[in-house]
Every structure is written in structure tokens, then in C-alpha cells.
Amino acid sequence: MPELCPHNQYLAHLNAANFPFRLSSSSSSSCSLFSAVQLYLDYDLGYSIGPTHFFMGFLAKLSACIAKRFKAARGGSAGEDDSDDGSDTQGLFFELRALQIATNYFSELNRLGHGGFGPVYKGLMPNGQEIAVKKLAMDSRQGLKQFINEVKLLLKTQHKNLVMLFGCCAEGPEKMLVYEYLPNKSLDYFLFDKSKSPSLDWTTRFKIITGIARGLLYLHEEAPQRIIHIDIKASNILLDQQLNPKISDFGLARLFPGDDTHVNTFRISGTYGYMAPEYAMHGYLSVKTDVFSYGVVVLEIVSGRKNHDSRLGSEKADLLNYSWLLFQGGKMLDLVDPTLEKYNPDEAAMCIQLGLLCCQQTVVERPDMNSVHLMLSSDSFTLPRPGKPAIQGRVGRWTTTSTSAFTNTNTNASSTNGGMTKVSAGSSFVEDHSRNSISYSSIEEGR
Incomplete structure (x- = not known):
């Protein structure tokens, strides 16, 4: 069996633990979170059509990708024309409730800092895995563009000297990025x-x-x-x-x-x-x-x-x-x-x-x-x-x-x-x- 990259190893680990996440890890489908954001970010539609419609389109693309992955996982075909740029990245989607529980409902005691994107919180998963949750400020137009940009780029890269993105949450108005937690700060x-x-x-x-x-x-x-x-x-x-x-x-x-x-x-x-x-x-x-x-x-x-x-x-x-x-x-x-x-x-x-x-x-x-x-x-x-x-x-x-x-x-x-x-x-x-x-x-x- 071929060795999994760190991202997919983590996916397999979470799947085995039966956590309350929506996981998309089908290796047979080339549709990924990266392909969902590719069209929108490359042409800067966030500026031309407005942030609300922009993110609605982003979510629509994500939903299509998830549906194709589930279809492929059940033995169906995602279609020959569904491939993206050849990236082997896989998407991982966290449920909002799982992140709320992990961060004690985004308690100030778990707050690690605050950046241009929004606040960052430490989270603890049921298996003891520590995570860092980067939460988009609700009123941040700039942060929305950065959110999409960061997802796109980090899912396209894997290196031991780059922070690892585990996935994201995009339920309702909430947009979050989930990273590996690094205990020694910056x-x-x-x-x-x-x-x-x-x-x-x-x-x-x-x-x-x-x-x-x-x-x-x-x-x-x-x-x-x-x-x-x-x-x-x-x-x-x-x-x-x-x-x-x-x-x-x-x-x-x-x-x-x-x-x-x-x-x-x-x-x-x-x-x-x-x-x-x-x-x-x-x-x-x-x-x-x-x-x-x-x-x-x-x-x-x-x-x-x-x-x-x-x-x-x-x-x-x-x-x-x-x-x-x-x-x-x-x-x-x-x-x-x-x-x-x-x-x-x-x-x-x-x-x-x-x-x-x-x-x-x-x-x-x-x-x-x-x-x-x-x-x-x-x-x-x-x-x-x-x-x-x-x-x-x-x-x-x-x-x-x-x-x-x-x-x-x-x-x-x-x-x-x-x-x-x-x-x-x-x-x-x-x-x-x-x-x-x-x-x-x-x-x-x-x-």
C-alpha cells in the first residue's frame, strides 16, 4: 500500500475515530477543495460580483465537489471532465458543532491571538488531537478573500516547513480554517x-x-x-x-x-x-x-x-x-x-x-x-x-x-x-x- 501524505494520514485517522466531521477523502475522485476555489480566485470574482454572491458561488462549488466524491466513493463515476489541474489534494470539511465543542465554544481562554483574518483559537478533538482554528471575522470583506486564498494555496502544497491545513468549516455565516496546532507559538x-x-x-x-x-x-x-x-x-x-x-x-x-x-x-x-x-x-x-x-x-x-x-x-x-x-x-x-x-x-x-x-x-x-x-x-x-x-x-x-x-x-x-x-x-x-x-x-x- 502506498504511503499516505501527512494530510491524508490525518484524514484516515479521523475517519477511523468516527468523529463528527464531514470527510471527503476519496482517492478515486480528482475533485478537491482546491478545484472548488480555483475558478473564483483566479479571476478575482470576489471584487466584481461582491462578497456575498462570491461566497455563495464558492459554497456551490464545494457542494458539487462533495457530491461527486460521495458518488465516486459509492462506486459511481465523477465524470471524465471533472478533473482539476491534476492536484492530488483532498478536502476535509469540519462541522461547526465539532469545532465549537473542541474550542469550548470559542472561549477566550482558548484564544491564541488575532490577525487580519480574525481570531485564532486552540481546540482539542475527542482523540486528544490539538488543532488551531482560524475564525473569519464576520464583517471582514478582506478576510473572505484571504480565507479563499489560504485554502487554495495550502491545499496545493505539502512541505515540512509549511504549516499544515487540516481543512475548513463553511456552515452558514461561519468560515474557519483548521490547522495543526503548534505549541511553541511563533x-x-x-x-x-x-x-x-x-x-x-x-x-x-x-x-x-x-x-x-x-x-x-x-x-x-x-x-x-x-x-x-x-x-x-x-x-x-x-x-x-x-x-x-x-x-x-x-x-x-x-x-x-x-x-x-x-x-x-x-x-x-x-x-x-x-x-x-x-x-x-x-x-x-x-x-x-x-x-x-x-x-x-x-x-x-x-x-x-x-x-x-x-x-x-x-x-x-x-x-x-x-x-x-x-x-x-x-x-x-x-x-x-x-x-x-x-x-x-x-x-x-x-x-x-x-x-x-x-x-x-x-x-x-x-x-x-x-x-x-x-x-x-x-x-x-x-x-x-x-x-x-x-x-x-x-x-x-x-x-x-x-x-x-x-x-x-x-x-x-x-x-x-x-x-x-x-x-x-x-x-x-x-x-x-x-x-x-x-x-x-x-x-x-x-x-
């Missing part, structure tokens, strides 16, 4: 709390840096279709029992069709301090957008501090600027988190240099994630010397102002406008092309 929970950061010794930090790189490499080059996450940051890196990293929160992620290498968009989304300049200022989105964010996270992991902290004084406030000054002065190991009792100086120096390379001003000067993975896994790989990174001021201004200066590429990829939804995470912003800068306004942190 990277920022440990990293930016000096009482907890000693739990992350150097070996663990290097493992996290490497694991995030593997997850991004999968999204960019190994997934069925290229995926740009767009919002890589410390709070979106969850940690499992062994402190292995898992990339989470795909509500803003973008699926790249065909051989496109970039798109241009007017809808800029993300978190201040992690966004690449060409994306934040000009809407130029590519895999190198994630590379830039990854570089910032690497420097945060090494230093144990946030990418901007005005309490540290003007010289040290901006992490990229301070890292660059130390690198130029031959003192880059001064950046290492002082709470670390011991660390590998060669690995630390490599990670600092790698972080600076990922945060270069121009897209072509940044390595892709395949190169990053090689740098981290090879003892003989010689890293190029980085130039000055793209350094942001307090109001999000970069010294380089033209799109061509940032991108410096003649790629003839197709471009589109629109299609992104602003997230309630970190800081929001509005574009100001007259000054080629970003004006920021503080909003609620998204976790």
Missing part, C-alpha cells in the same frame, strides 16, 4: 523577549534559518506552481514541539501562473520593516520580494532584536543600517544576540553576510532561494561581498527612488495590476508617487 514570541530568547540557542537558531529557507525554496521552485508569500516575518514563522520552523499565514500569498517572473500591482500589502523597496514603493512583486523579507528575518534571528527599535539610538535603531556599519567596520559579530552563551562564529558571520545579501537594493543583486539554500548547506560555498542594503528611514523612505534602479532587469514577463488585499498586520501605508516614499499609519499588530 518565532517572535521567543526572539524578542529576553526572558525567553535563551531557549533559542545558536544550533536552534541556525536550524530555524535553514528551515525557513527550505520552505521558501519549495514555494518558489518546487511547488506545483510558484507561490510568493509576500508577508514573511518573525510572527508568521511558527515553531513545533522541536522548535522546527513552519511558514504560516498565506492570506496574502500570490500564485504565479506559467513562467511569469514578476507582476506589478497597485494593491500593496505587507508589514513595515520587512517589505522590499521595489514592492513597497512601486508594486513590483517577484520571488526576490520574499528573499528581502527573509534577509530581514535572518538578521533578527542572529541579533535577537526587531528590525527597528528607536530605543537603541539613531545608529542602532535600524537593523539593516547597523548590520551594514558593523560589516564595513569588520565587527559584524558584535551584532550577535548577547543572550547567546555560545555560538559558532563562522556560521554567525555567514548568516549576517547572507542577510545583507538578501536585502540588497536591486532585485538582481539578491540571491534566489536555491542559492541561499546552497550557501547554508555547503561548507565550501564562498559568499559574494554584499553592497549597501536597502535602508529604510522612519517613514519608509529609501535613498534610491526609481523603479529601474531597484529592479535593474529587462525581464519581459507579463504584468498585471491589482489583485491584492491590504492586511491588518504591522503597519499599513499608502503610496505617494510624487515623493517616491511611503507614508505609514500605525494599526493593530496582526497576531
